[in-house]
Amino acid sequence: MVQQQFPLPEMGDEFNPFFQSAFSVSAVIFGFQDKRIKVLLVKRSREPFINQFALPAGLVYPNVVIEDRINGIIQQATGTSHFYKKQIRAFADPTRHPMGRVISIGYYSFVNVNDCKLNSKDSIHTSSWCDLGMIPHLAFDHNEIVEAAHRRLLAKMSSQLAGLELLPDKFTLKMVQELYEASLGHELDKRNFRRKLLSQEILIETGEQQSPWEESGKAPLLYILDKPKYEQMKADGHQFLLF
Amino acid sequence: MVQQQFPLPEMGDEFNPFFQSAFSVSAVIFGFQDKRIKVLLVKRSREPFINQFALPAGLVYPNVVIEDRINGIIQQATGTSHFYKKQIRAFADPTRHPMGRVISIGYYSFVNVNDCKLNSKDSIHTSSWCDLGMIPHLAFDHNEIVEAAHRRLLAKMSSQLAGLELLPDKFTLKMVQELYEASLGHELDKRNFRRKLLSQEILIETGEQQSPWEESGKAPLLYILDKPKYEQMKADGHQFLLF
DNA sequence: ACAAAAGTGTTCCTATTACACCCATGG
DNA sequence: CCATGGGTGTAATAGGAACACTTTTGT
Numbered sequence A, B: 001m002v003q004q005q006f007p008l009p010e011m012g013d014e015f016n017p018f019f020q021s022a023f024s025v026s027a028v029i030f031g032f033q034d035k036r037i038k039v040l041l042v043k044r045s046r047e048p049f050i051n052q053f054a055l056p057a058g059l060v061y062p063n064v065v066i067e068d069r070i071n072g073i074i075q076q077a078t079g080t081s082h083f084y085k086k087q088i089r090a091f092a093d094p095t096r097h098p099m100g101r102v103i104s105i106g107y108y109s110f111v112n113v114n115d116c117k118l119n120s121k122d123s124i125h126t127s128s129w130c131d132l133g134m135i136p137h138l139a140f141d142h143n144e145i146v147e148a149a150h151r152r153l154l155a156k157m158s159s160q161l162a163g164l165e166l167l168p169d170k171f172t173l174k175m176v177q178e179l180y181e182a183s184l185g186h187e188l189d190k191r192n193f194r195r196k197l198l199s200q201e202i203l204i205e206t207g208e209q210q211s212p213w214e215e216s217g218k219a220p221l222l223y224i225l226d227k228p229k230y231e232q233m234k235a236d237g238h239q240f241l242l243f
Numbered sequence C: 001a002c003a004a005a006a007g008t009g010t011t012c013c014t015a016t017t018a019c020a021c022c023c024a025t026g027g
Numbered sequence D: 001c002c003a004t005g006g007g008t009g010t011a012a013t014a015g016g017a018a019c020a021c022t023t024t025t026g027t
Helices: A013-018 A066-078 A142-159 A173-184 A190-199 A227-235 B013-018 B066-078 B142-159 B173-184 B190-199 B227-235
Strands: A022-033 A036-043 A057-059 A084-091 A102-110 A126-131 A203-209 A221-225 B022-033 B036-043 B057-059 B083-091 B102-111 B126-131 B203-209 B221-225
Touching (some): A022 A084, A022 A142, A036 A066, A036 A173, A066 A084, A084 B102, B022 B142, B036 B066, B066 B083, B083 B142, B102 B142, B173 B190
Parallel strands (some): A022 A102, A084 B083, B022 B102
Antiparallel strands (some): A022 A057, A084 A102, A203 A221, B203 B221
8 A cells, every 4th residue: 555645734733633534435336136136245354344244445545536436446346347326425423433533425336237247356355246125234334325325226216217227238128127126116017117118218129139038938129228318318407207 | 723632543554644634514505585595605714715705614623523513514604503404415526625635525404594693793704695596606616516505406396395494484385486486497386386285284374474464465374384294204205296 | 839928008097287367455 | 446466276188007918939
């Protein structure tokens, strides 16, 4: 670990007592597998809280851009750089870290589980997908961060078309429905859901069928997100209301 | 300014480079006056950015609970302890503060302008209500914080019954409508708005009429919020959807 | 030919919108 | 009695919810 350069207080001693805090970023990385929402947890390999489960997280040097740090943490934990992320808020309880005042800035993130390579050689932690709803007791205040992330997930998904980052690039409408059913915690009507989804006019039918198709019956059609149109409409403030 | 006690890093030098940051809280305090949404600004009386407008804000000692600090800042700025507040997010650009790495945790807040006593003797800043939409160039990254707060205000008000903290305890339905028109930026149908508002069944008609009533015509009825019911329903996850 | 999953329309009902007049009060 | 703002109902429309059968494909 190399000491970095960063600006120091310049205006006299009166400010120095303030410049004694640290901060970190913590990531609630959501995945979707077996019709369940998952969260990526790591087992800590060092103190404090050694051998306990925790969120992927890390301290941030005073001169480092926080977005860069959280991107690095998500990439290291998942092995992919293809993800969506957004800040939740700062978690700032003075006792949340045993070594001093460490404010953690929480993020939630969506990745496609199939893109991920966990436990790669250069990862110091062993990481694993854990069912949201079966999260064990975590280090620090990480359970609180997971709860806040869960609320955000719920709020986002119950009003907007979002979370497609949790699926492969090519996906079936059924997958989207199952994702929504897992997020919202209840079943949805197939016909109404499809109508609503397609009425947003941001999905493109590829014409391809899912393959391989181990199930009996007809193989479903694959769709992709019309990303340019989606980003454009988002930039214009469109909401993609689902309900 | 008195140095406080706070926990220091305990586990050796490797963590010390991290414990050199400061953090602050910043408040976007919304008010409502003359059918306009207002934001409370202060003129800074010290460096950096002396004599520039800024948000009420302050550094936080490493051992201080951040909620206490933001409450104190809002109380000092407004002269009242009767307000609603919520965290927006952390603002963490490494160059946002000229004196070093200072992460600011932004809050937005609703107060009733009539409850406020600005420029009280013990206030070091002179403060004033500024029309949202006519905000001048502010110190630090405070314009960005105001924008984020504005987006939150919009998102909240366009889907929920909220922001009644901006009005007096006893208010007319017209006031609520004008508040919404100011927040959303367009006019609303009087009858539809009243029907929708009353259908939430959390307003109580006091029977009193507004007084004094300088306008011609009939004096309107005053309503109050059924706060216990409102809090209970909020706790139960009810959303008070308006549109 | 059968089992399993995909894909598709219609009806009913609720919720939202658009719209105009009478009432109470003070000057 | 007139000017001003408060307060009220209804009809048309759009959107959401409930519901079942036909098609395709692999075994």
